Amino acid sequence: MSSPCYLAIDGGGTNTRARLADGSGRIIGEGLSGSSNLTLGIETAGTAIAAAGDIALKAAGLGERARAFVHAGLGLAGANVPALAEAIGGFAFGYRTVAVASDAVSACLGAHGGGDGGILILGTGSQGLALVGGKSTAVGGWGFAISDEASGAILGRAALRAAILAVDALCPASDLTRAILARFHDEPARAVLWAKSATPRDYGSFAPLVFERAGRDSVADFLIADAVRSIVAMLERLTFLGAPRIALMGGLAKPYRPFIPARYDKILVQAKGDAMDGALMLARQGADAAAVNSGVTG
Secondary structure (H helix, E strand, C coil): CCCCEEEEEEECCCCEEEEEECCCCCEEEEEEECCCCHHHCHHHHHHHHHHHHHHHHHHCCCCHHHHHHEEEEEEECCCCCHHHHHHHHCCCCCCCEEEEEEHHHHHHHHHCCCCCEEEEEECCCEEEEEEECCEEEEECCCCCCCCCCCCHHHHHHHHHHHHHHHHCCCCCCCHHHHHHHHCCCCCHHHHHHHHCCCCHHHHHCCHHHHHHCCCCCHHHHHHHHHHHHHHHHHHHHHHHCCCCCEEEECCCHHHHHHHCCHHHCCCEECCCCCHHHHHHHHHHHHHHHHHHHCCCCC
């Protein structure tokens, strides 16, 4: 082949998605592989990205030699760390160009079709990002241990804490606290052992129980109200940074939406696209930049 193609990569802690488009934007192949969170190591991430890309190429009926005509846009977890972004950008993929950004940046590009805007990701983790005038500014997203307010992991941990406090009559018992304690066969000691190795995803598994009981359980209502205060703080910050519109994203965006004050209705919008759409934009931006640098115009 001699025509350029554009490869979108959306890489996180669970898996790596690849989507290949031809010059007209038509999707011609997709691929899936393991985690490419850069904090797991550049070799691990690079191998997963290359594998997903090769699967997409194969699905399009193209071989490995077609890599030389591929412009890649990588939206990756961990790419907000400059040293890691630079390292993965230098990985030996064999692509014609490689543009790297965080997964939050690619998600924001996709959400607003490349225009100015912000996103608030509410999933197992949480992070806000404003993209205004080509400049991106992150809000939160520093991880479960020290940040990620309103995330599923933090909400779930708060629910578990409430259940344990209720055992000692230090907070009210409720249907929610009893349901959570039942997960441990009504034995708090089991929760202690479980917590020693629990991951953010494990804590996040309790979040649906909180929303299921919203409006009819005082503990659930208190936890949601506390989380919404964090959401409001992030929305205010994104607005201050100049984001004219904000898209809620992530698995908890829909459950949280009814609890967000109505005054934000005017700035909260549906995302136009997703992180894969944003990664394709990154790929095209990388190709355009390379063309300019080489003196080629379009």
